[in-house]
Amino acid sequence: MILAIDTSTEWIGLALYDGVQTLAEHVWRSRNYHTVELVPAIEQMLKQTGSSKAELTGVAVAIGPGSFTGLRIGMAAAKGIGLALGVPVVGVPSLDILAAGHGAMRRPMIALLQIGRGRFAWARYQYKKERWERQGEVMVDEPRAIAATIKAPVFVCGEMSAENRQILGRKWKTARLSSGAQGLRRPAVLAELGWQKLQKSEPDESLDLTPIYVHTLSNVPDL
Secondary structure, three states, X not given: OEEEEEOOOOEEEEEEEOOOOEEEEEEEXXXXXXXXXXXXXXXXXXXXXXXXXXXXXXXXXXXXXXXXXXXXHHHHHHHHHHHHHOOOEEEEOHHHHHHHOOOOOOOOEEEEEEEEOXXXXXXXXEEEOOEEEEEEEEEEEOHHHHHHOOXXXXXEEEOOOHHHHHHHHOOOOOEEEOOOOOOOOOHHHXXXXXXXXXXXXXXEOHHHOOOOOHHHOOOOOOO
């Protein structure tokens, strides 16, 4: 059984997966109370499913990009559980989680993550070989700059406010926006991706696993 932890943004996501089915999934908007809410929520989820930490065979954690503090809290929890139980920890990029939650499409995808100050971390994806593959680097831009890159039909998904949806939706002939539900990163998807990595014997070294912080991305200006 694998535990999935996603604290990339204001939204926290947790899931339990046994390799066949999702045993539990919990997603809520924490509003930056990650430190207070995360560990009790993990304990409660285990209790609700009648599971124990001893049954865990791995931990999957979202590694960003995203909130600096949120990522550190999620990473610390994942590493702590992994080290305490002696089980492997695998990291999955947060945008990959969002993209993987959608089925096959002919048009490409733009996946978005809110990172504060009116900016998004975003990347383009193309569906190839039965999965979404990222095309190019992860970028950081404001919604209008992202909209300016849309020249052909594309599916845009992620956490978007009404204002952001209006800006991106102006490309109505080319951009199709996800619904609010489709824009959430599902921790059950993270759990499945983590499970797949473990089955391929691709665990990460817990001590070497580091988040993808926004300031390390190529096009982020000095603030």
